[in-house]
C-alpha cells in the first residue's frame with residue numbers, strides 16, 4: 001500500500017516515549033521528515049538520533065512542555081522554517097492523574113485542560129493556516145477509549161478529552177473545504193513504559209506480579225491483551241496517509257474491542 005507519506009513533514013508531539021514515539025517511528029518508516037518534542041531533552045535526543053539512523057529522514061527535535069502555548073507556537077514556526085511546510089500534526093501529551101472526583105483539586109482541573117485540550121488548540125492554531133495555504137493537511141489527536149466509554153477513576157481524562165471530540169468535529173467541518181482532515185485516535189490499554197510502571201506499582205500493592213496484573217486487565221478486553229504502541233501508530237499512519245483522504249471528523253478506537261457500544 002502506497003501511503004504517499006514520503007517527503008511529507010509531520011509534527012509529532014510528546015514523542016520521546018510510548019505511543020507518540022511509535023507514531024514518529026512509523027511515519028519516518030514511510031519516509032516522512034519529522035519535528036518532535038517532549039520535556040526531557042535526553043530521551044528526546046536519543047529518539048531523534050535513532051530515527052535518523054534507522055530511516056535516514058530529517059528530524060528536528062525541541063524540548064518543551066506542550067501546555068506552554070508560546071513554546072508550541074515557536075516550535076511549529078521553527079519546524080516550518082526548517083522544512084518549508086507542515087503537512088501532518090499529531091497531538092499528544094501525558095495524561096491527567098487518576099483519582100475519584102472528590103479528591104480532585106481545581107489546580108488539577110486547570111492542568112488537565114491545559115495539558116489535554118488547550119495544547120491541541122495551540123498546535124491547531126499554529127499548523128492549520130500553513131496546511132490551508134498548501135490545501136493539504138492532516139490533524140490527528142491522540143486521546144483515549146475514554147472519549148467513548150468513560151473509565152472509572154479517570155474523571156479528569158473523561159471530562160477534558162470529551163472536549164477534544166468537540167474540537168475535532170468543529171475543525172473537520174471548518175477545514176474540510178481546504179482539503180484538511182481532522183481525526184482522533186483513541187487507544188485502549190497500551191503496553192507503554194508508563195503502563196508497565198503503573199502495572200508494576202499496582203501489582204506490588206496487591207501482592208501479585210506485573211504479568212498477573214496485566215492478565216487481569218486483559219480479561220475485559222475482547223482481544224485478551226494490551227495493544228502495542230506500534231498498533232496504535234499504524235492507525236495514525238493510515239489517517240495521515242493518502243489512503244484515508246475521505247475520512248474526517250472521526251474517532252478511530254484502537255482498543256481491542258474494549259468499547260462495547262454500537
Ligand SMILES: NC(=O)c1ccc[n+]([C@@H]2O[C@H](COP(=O)([O-])OP(=O)(O)OC[C@H]3O[C@@H](n4cnc5c(N)ncnc54)[C@H](OP(=O)(O)O)[C@@H]3O)[C@@H](O)[C@H]2O)c1
Pocket residue numbers: 013014015016017018019020037038039040041043064065066067092093094095096115142143144145186187188189190191192193194195
Ligand atoms: N498507554 C495507555 O494505555 C493509554 C491508553 C489510553 C490513552 N493514553 C494516553 O495516550 C497518551 C500517551 O500515553 P503513553 O502511554 O504513550 O505515555 P508515555 O509512555 O508516558 O509517553 C508520554 C510521552 O509524552 C511526553 N510528555 C508527557 N507530558 C508532556 C508534556 N507536558 N509536554 C511534552 N511532552 C510530554 C513524554 O516525555 P517527557 O516526560 O520527557 O515530556 C513521553 O515522550 C497520554 O495522554 C495517555 O493518557 C494512553
